Amino acid sequence: MEFMGDRATLLETGRFVRQHGGSGGSGENVESVESVEAAGTEARHRRAADSGDTASMSVLGALLLRRGDLDGAEPYLRGATAEGDRAAANNLGVLLHQRGYADEAAGWWRIAAVAGSAAAAHALGRHFRERGDEPAAQYWLCQSAEQGHALGAYALADLLEHRGDTGAERWLRAAAEQGHREAAYRLARALERRAAEEARTGGGVGLPMGRADGVRVRVRDEGRRGAPGGSARTDRVRGGDPDTAPARGGEQSEGTQPSAPSALSTPSVLDEAAQWFQQAAARGHRRAALHLGAILEQRGELKEAGRWYLTAAKDGEARAACALGFLLRDAGDEESAAVWWLRAAQDGDGNAANALGALHAARGEQQTAERWYRAAMDAGDVNGAYNLGLLCAAQDRTPQAEQWYRRAAYAGHREAANALAVLLLQAGDPTGAEPWFSKAAEAGSVDAAFNLGILYVGRDDDRTALTWYERAAAAGHTEAALQVGIALLRDGDEQAAERHLRCAAGGGSAEAAFRLAAVLDARQPPPGPPELGEAPAEKTECEAWYERAAEQGHRRAQVRVGMLAAARGDMTDAARWYREAAEAGSRNGAFNLGLLLAREGNEREAALWWSRAARAGHGRAALRLALLAARRGELSEGQRWCARAVELGPAEVSERAARLREALHQELTA
Numbered sequence: 001m002e003f004m005g006d007r008a009t010l011l012e013t014g015r016f017v018r019q020h021g022g023s024g025g026s027g028e029n030v031e032s033v034e035s036v037e038a039a040g041t042e043a044r045h046r047r048a049a050d051s052g053d054t055a056s057m058s059v060l061g062a063l064l065l066r067r068g069d070l071d072g073a074e075p076y077l078r079g080a081t082a083e084g085d086r087a088a089a090n091n092l093g094v095l096l097h098q099r100g101y102a103d104e105a106a107g108w109w110r111i112a113a114v115a116g117s118a119a120a121a122h123a124l125g126r127h128f129r130e131r132g133d134e135p136a137a138q139y140w141l142c143q144s145a146e147q148g149h150a151l152g153a154y155a156l157a158d159l160l161e162h163r164g165d166t167g168a169e170r171w172l173r174a175a176a177e178q179g180h181r182e183a184a185y186r187l188a189r190a191l192e193r194r195a196a197e198e199a200r201t202g203g204g205v206g207l208p209m210g211r212a213d214g215v216r217v218r219v220r221d222e223g224r225r226g227a228p229g230g231s232a233r234t235d236r237v238r239g240g241d242p243d244t245a246p247a248r249g250g251e252q253s254e255g256t257q258p259s260a261p262s263a264l265s266t267p268s269v270l271d272e273a274a275q276w277f278q279q280a281a282a283r284g285h286r287r288a289a290l291h292l293g294a295i296l297e298q299r300g301e302l303k304e305a306g307r308w309y310l311t312a313a314k315d316g317e318a319r320a321a322c323a324l325g326f327l328l329r330d331a332g333d334e335e336s337a338a339v340w341w342l343r344a345a346q347d348g349d350g351n352a353a354n355a356l357g358a359l360h361a362a363r364g365e366q367q368t369a370e371r372w373y374r375a376a377m378d379a380g381d382v383n384g385a386y387n388l389g390l391l392c393a394a395q396d397r398t399p400q401a402e403q404w405y406r407r408a409a410y411a412g413h414r415e416a417a418n419a420l421a422v423l424l425l426q427a428g429d430p431t432g433a434e435p436w437f438s439k440a441a442e443a444g445s446v447d448a449a450f451n452l453g454i455l456y457v458g459r460d461d462d463r464t465a466l467t468w469y470e471r472a473a474a475a476g477h478t479e480a481a482l483q484v485g486i487a488l489l490r491d492g493d494e495q496a497a498e499r500h501l502r503c504a505a506g507g508g509s510a511e512a513a514f515r516l517a518a519v520l521d522a523r524q525p526p527p528g529p530p531e532l533g534e535a536p537a538e539k540t541e542c543e544a545w546y547e548r549a550a551e552q553g554h555r556r557a558q559v560r561v562g563m564l565a566a567a568r569g570d571m572t573d574a575a576r577w578y579r580e581a582a583e584a585g586s587r588n589g590a591f592n593l594g595l596l597l598a599r600e601g602n603e604r605e606a607a608l609w610w611s612r613a614a615r616a617g618h619g620r621a622a623l624r625l626a627l628l629a630a631r632r633g634e635l636s637e638g639q640r641w642c643a644r645a646v647e648l649g650p651a652e653v654s655e656r657a658a659r660l661r662e663a664l665h666q667e668l669t670a
Contacts, residue, residue, distance in 0.1 A: 350381025
């Protein structure tokens with residue numbers, strides 16, 4: 001049989017192909033003309049076919065096959081095949097495959113493929129793959145792909161990817177460039193994975209990868225590190241990993257993970273991924289629209305991100321509906337957010353159920369919140385159990401909280417393990433708490449590592465405590481960095497201590513800012529009084545850190561800032577900081593404020609502040625009060641304050657107070 005060349009090739013160029021990833025039946029390989037109008041009406045083809053025209057028999061057979069009229073199509077296809085039409089041979093193979101005659105179909109596909117039919121080579125390759133003959137499958141799929149057949153290229157890429165062959169990306173790209181939407185999606189996913197890998201090894205802008213198909217997870221710290229009971233978490237999600245980013249929905253949120261924060265990958269890799277996601281999304285691929293929305297949101301293009309989330313959500317992508325809910329919530333439209341979360345939760349999205357739970361919990365609707373957390377748990381999201389534990393703990397239902405924490409912890413939820421350990425520790429069971437702290441810390445919980453440090457400090461095992469503090473500090477835990485800095489200062493390693501104190505101070509620790517300032521302060525000579533007409537010196541870095549701590553309410557820092565201001569001659573600023581410290585309970589602040597007031601002649605108010613300081617244990621303030629009483633002739637009052645100053649010290653103050661007390665005694669007994 002001699003197969004026709006040019007005319008058959010023309011017939012094959014018009015393919016009615018459904019671009020759905022090559023996973024459907026062989027009907028996607030039906031070859032026909034691009035348009036019925038280009039070849040005339042069906043009746044016209046039928047007349048020509050009945051008159052023996054091979055091309056019309058082939059076209060009419062393809063039309064009937066596409067319509068599902070197998071009985072009507074078969075005689076025309078067999079007739080055209082007998083005349084050497086390779087498109088008809090391919091389509092006859094499709095027809096026989098649909099009828100269940102796979103081996104006979106493969107025979108006709110082989111004939112058509114040998115004659116140059118890319119569609120037949122694709123069908124034959126899939127036939128061999130279904131039978132486990134991968135070498136034969138690869139051979140025929142390669143024949144199809146090299147002829148520019150999009151489905152052949154996609155199927156070849158799928159086979160190579162299944163075998164871990166790096167050549168898969170080349171064929172995904174080839175199929176994607178011809179408009180194959182699933183190939184475009186999978187190519188984008190491959191590029192996204194490459195970006196994530198580069199991120200892990202340290203380079204460029206990437207996305208944190210979640211479970212399933214890697215949709216990004218954004219994590220936000222909203223709780224206290226190492227706080228009793230654990231830090232609550234209800235993270236914002238787009239298809240997240242329960243080990244790294246439990247679902248967030250509102251005010252209850254846990255300090256994590258970021259999630260997992262992303263390191264960086266070459267921007268062009270992610271840009272290219274976004275382009276392919278967009279191509280697939282524009283062709284109706286809802287998961288591609290979800291991923292594209294995530295990339296756009298990370299870039300800050302929230303309007304475009306919302307548009308693609310909406311597209312995917314309307315097509316039934318629950319995670320996109322959940323992500324859209326978070327965008328709306330962040331924009332202040334909580335009611336619309338709840339609508340999309342409800343839709344996603346009803347479609348089985350545990351993240352959205354958690355978001356609804358947190359929303360209702362924030363409104364005080366505890367029963368409704370619990371119902372949604374249970375729904376999240378039923379959807380397979382371990383965060384539902386963890387959030388139920390948080391809810392019970394907030395209501396002082398400790399046994400129930402422990403039950404839910406245990407359930408989540410046994411499922412591998414690290415922050416639940418940390419929270420469970422905190423409960424056990426508070427209940428006086430440090431032995432039971434330690435393994436859960438350890439499990440959580442080994443799984444990456446920064447809070448648990450910090451809490452282990454606290455646990456070992458309580459056992460006077462400072463070396464082991466420092467090990468855990470260092471681990472938590474390396475992960476960015478502010479309080480842990482402070483503790484490491486303090487330990488290094490105690491050991492005399494000032495440079496290493498300064499590095500950790502800077503980290504902690506930069507993270508918002510007022511104590512770290514104060515201690516860092518003290519380290520810097522000790523290195524510089526004390527400032528002298530300004531010369532007449534001399535411009536005031538600029539504030540040093542040391543003073544800037546003191547001020548940062550003071551502005552955060554650190555009383556010792558406020559006193560120190562006041563002293564530095566006084567040394568500059570700025571008594572107004574000094575009085576302001578002394579007063580803030582004194583009103584917050586600082587005895588040194590009260591004493592220094594009293595000194596300033598006394599110098600201004602306001603001894604009455606000065607005495608009030610010295611009295612407050614002396615009652616809080618400030619010996620110098622008691623001595624000042626004794627001297628003030630002596631000048632006023634209030635000898636008994638003076639003796640009383642002298643006795644208090646002798647008791648409080650320090651030694652120099654005690655000696656002076658003792659001498660003054662003796663003089664007052666002599667005066668009284670004279």
